[in-house]
Amino acid sequence: MNLDVVLKRFESPDESRTFEKGHFEVVSVGGMTIGRASYEPGWKWSTHVGRELGKKSCDVEHVGIVVSVRSVAAMDDGRQIEMKAGDVFYIAPGHDSWVVGDEPYVSLHLMGAEKYANKGSE
Numbered sequence: 001m002n003l004d005v006v007l008k009r010f011e012s013p014d015e016s017r018t019f020e021k022g023h024f025e026v027v028s029v030g031g032m033t034i035g036r037a038s039y040e041p042g043w044k045w046s047t048h049v050g051r052e053l054g055k056k057s058c059d060v061e062h063v064g065i066v067v068s069v070r071s072v073a074a075m076d077d078g079r080q081i082e083m084k085a086g087d088v089f090y091i092a093p094g095h096d097s098w099v100v101g102d103e104p105y106v107s108l109h110l111m112g113a114e115k116y117a118n119k120g121s122e
Helices: 045-053
Strands: 015-019 022-029 032-039 062-068 070-075 080-084 088-091 095-100 105-111
Touching: 015 045, 045 095, 070 105
Parallel strands: none
Antiparallel strands: 015 022, 022 032, 032 105, 062 088, 062 105, 070 080, 070 095
């Protein structure tokens, strides 16, 4: 019987991905990769992440939880969905997103974290 306990913190992540107006910390624990996205007001995926990757929309599938403030997920088909603190979200590949308002946005990513904003895999 394995009785190990593993504790990690986003303040000391396994990996940190930094881009203009934001960063994404990654921890791996219990066979999962979990990410924390922190974006400044004015952050937009297509401008601050996608441009560097040469992509107009994010092709990562996400499941997560909005921790603070609001953002919009804009699907490639034209739909726009606003998410706010406390929302649990699923976002299919093929979207842009941006921060709403003038406060920093934070979300936790339970699926897609290993690929998100990763120059080698997105």
